[in-house]
Amino acid sequence: MKWIDKKLIGKQYPDIRFAIEKQRLRFFSKATSQTDPIYFNEEFAKQKGYPSIVAPPTFLTTVGYEKDNPYDFLDELGIEIDRVLSAGQNYIFYNLIFAGDLISMKSRISDIYDKKSGKLQFVEISSEFYNQKTTKVAKSISTLVYR
Amino acid sequence: MYEDIQDLKEDYIFPTSEHAPITRTMLALYAGASGDHNPIHIDIDFAKKAGLTDVIAHGMLIMSMASKSLTDIFSHENIKEIDVKFVSITKIGDRPIFNASVLRKKIHKNKRLLNLKISISDQNGNIKLDGTAKIELSDES
Numbered sequence: 017m018k019w020i021d022k023k024l025i026g027k028q029y030p031d032i033r034f035a036i037e038k039q040r041l042r043f044f045s046k047a048t049s050q051t052d053p054i055y056f057n058e059e060f061a062k063q064k065g066y067p068s069i070v071a072p073p074t075f076l077t078t079v080g081y082e083k084d085n086p087y088d089f090l091d092e093l094g095i096e097i098d099r100v101l102s103a104g105q106n107y108i109f110y111n112l113i114f115a116g117d118l119i120s121m122k123s124r125i126s127d128i129y130d131k132k133s134g135k136l137q138f139v140e141i142s143s144e145f146y147n148q149k150t151t152k153v154a155k156s157i158s159t160l161v162y163r
Numbered sequence: 164m165y166e167d168i169q170d171l172k173e174d175y176i177f178p179t180s181e182h183a184p185i186t187r188t189m190l191a192l193y194a195g196a197s198g199d200h201n202p203i204h205i206d207i208d209f210a211k212k213a214g215l216t217d218v219i220a221h222g223m224l225i226m227s228m229a230s231k232s233l234t235d236i237f238s239h240e241n242i243k244e245i246d247v248k249f250v251s252i253t254k255i256g257d258r259p260i261f262n263a264s265v266l267r268k269k270i271h272k273n274k275r276l277l278n279l280k281i282s283i284s285d286q287n288g289n290i291k292l293d294g295t296a297k298i299e300l301s302d303e304s
Contacts, residue, residue, distance in 0.1 A: 040196070047196035048227040049183060052234060073234065073242060074227040081198030097201060098213035102222030104294075106246040112239065159248075 020093050020128050020137050020162065028124040029089065034079040038115040041069045048072060058115070068115040073107060076145060076154055079121045093139060095162045103138060103161035111153045118148040126157065137162040168237070169300060171277060175265045177236065182228045182259040182283075185220050190255075193224045220253035225283050225292050232261035233281070237298050247281070247294030258286040266295070275300040 038058060045055040053060035054070045061069050080086065087097050113119065126142035138161055145154045183189070190204050199221055202209035210218045226247055233242055253259065260283065267278040276299055283292040 043192075044196040047189070047192040048224065048231060050231060050234075054239070070239060072227070073230045073239065073245060074223060077223045078196070078198045081200075086198065087201070098203060098209065101203075101252070102249050104246075104248040105223065105226055106244070108244045109242060 018094060019130075019134065020095065020139060022128045024093065024125050025128050026124060026126075028122070032079055032082050032121040032123075034082045034119045034121065036071060036113060036115050036117045036119060038069050040078070041071055041075065041115055044075050044078065045072060048074070061114075066112070066114060071113040071115075071117075073109065075113065076107065076156060077105075079119055079145065080123070080143065080158070093162075100160050100162050102158070104157075104159035106157040108155050109153070110155075111147070111151055113145075113147065113153055117153075119153070120146045122146075135163075169275060169302075171265050171268065173265050173268050177263040180232045180235065180261045182231075182261065184258045185224075185253055185255050187218065187255060189224070190218060190220060193221055193227075197221065197223060199223065215252075217255055220255075220257070222249040222253075222292070225249065225253055225259060228259050229261055229281055229283055229292060229294075232263070233279075233296055233298075236263075237300075241298050241300055242296065243299050244297040245281075245294065246296070247292050250290050250293050253285070253291045257291070259283045259291065260285070263296075273302050 042056045050072055054064055054066060055072050058069050090097055121143050123141055123143040127140040130137045138159055141158045143156045144152060147153050194200050194205050203213055204218055204221050207218055230245060263279050263281045265277055266280045269276045279296045281294055281296050282290055284290050
């Protein structure tokens, strides 16, 4: 059994910037079987009073993958991609996100802990999301389990 | 849909909503759309090497189903928090079923705050995702 280095708690990752595009929102909405047209039809969204297509609540997950190698942080933690699964996800929403927004994501490792005498090790990554007006739109905690 | 949404009471159980059974196509599309290209969700050879019998669904796809069920009931802007744990893996052919109930209701000024218990189970009643959601309703919503 390998132990994840707890000294990594507090480590900050470089900010990610992510331009919210209509096409990507439509693709995500199709892939998650959205039926409300605010998530894929710009004209409909505007009729409802939104500036453009609305990002579904869980779309934020895509922002964290916007890197050349979204899994390189696993190398740094010393864990293999085939031993890691999502254990939990928390989102707190402050403002909606629309096509045309430019989102900045700030992430850090907020906790590393184990259960069952280390058979399961958990890594918590906390993130904050801001739009181009520097309005905080959401925060999240993603928990990964290393099995 | 719920004309009496302002009058939801504690312990109210929402009608369940069923999602489409998990297929390989869904996982491929979700991998592309989300950017989560972890091969454990799309490459059976890789999944087998990882000790699984087949690919498994992305946890976040299952959370997206729960989120979709919530936005079917409530306006998106009324959903303030979703907090879930992925309790067990979801396989090809599993039929995700969304369950929700009102845990607590608080009235604060002109706002009604609902704390919901939410879960996704499969066709055999096995829990896949378990958590809570916070909803804030104002008089006009």
